[in-house]
Amino acid sequence: MRKVILGMNVTLDGYVAGPNGEIDWAFRTMDPAQMERIIEYLRNDVDTILLGRVAYLQQAASWPTQTSEMATLLNGCDKVVFSKTLDTLEWNNSRLATGDAAEEIARLKQQPGKNITVTGGATLAQSLSRLGLIDEYNLTIHPVVLGNGMPLFKDLPAPLNLKLVSTRTFDTGAVAHIYQPA
């Protein structure tokens, strides 16, 4: 069955963005090998992206007009956008999901296809973790501490025990960690 994979950059203190959504901290230690790994992941492993409203609006304002390989891959993926306030979506291959996230994801997982990924949006990521809907966490921990910001995890009903699947250390000091629920 298709897996739901959350793939994100995080700080050592567990934030995916600064207090105002800043992601500049990731640039200092973004390794070319990490970029290549992301492109391979989009090329081979996934065909569907889940997005919240904020992440959708950010990405839809940027990727459709770009022609890099990453842009081409992202533009080609199916995008499922969880929002109760957006009316129409301009980005190609995107559709609105206005109902229950658990039901939507259960339906997606029963369909054939590659894996499903969540690559941005603290609120959606928090919500899917809280509901136990993430099958795999692919977290690249960057060597930086923000002290506050938007946490990847928030208001869990209980501690989430994980098992480590693999790690990969990049030259910049960022370390990719793959975890699955224990």
Added chain:
Amino acid sequence: MRKVILGMNVTLDGYVAGPNGEIDWAFRTMDPAQMERIIEYLRNDVDTILLGRVAYLQQAASWPTQTSEMATLLNGCDKVVFSKTLDTLEWNNSRLATGDAAEEIARLKQQPGKNITVTGGATLAQSLSRLGLIDEYNLTIHPVVLGNGMPLFKDLPAPLNLKLVSTRTFDTGAVAHIYQPA
């Protein structure tokens, strides 16, 4: 010069303890090899431990009556206890530091000796990081998410950029990461 090394277990979301000081989450994935590494560290690399009030009271109630190698090593180390409310200390080789932490640590670093370590106490750890007094972070990230608790880092004046020195993965899925300020 002696280094100040912060050596602690942390969750994947950056907590050193649960909301009420719980540290049971670390037991599931505490590896015998990690315990051995801690003992070697106490035996070879450090001779002085910095403690806050809460960590002192917890540890002073437990280690002095134990005879394990770890207890013997901890009992033998010099303990410097940062507290404005404690009057007397019962644990052997411990003394009160009531003044400025930065001055106390500067004085300690000018004295000969092995490295100086901080092994517990969220408040002291937060304070020393905030003041830029930590020379090395030795953080073992356990494969668990709490969702809330006592964070290792809090209220930093600015993002803290680090460089990765090394990693070591234990069989339990805990991963030790050594960082220094970049």
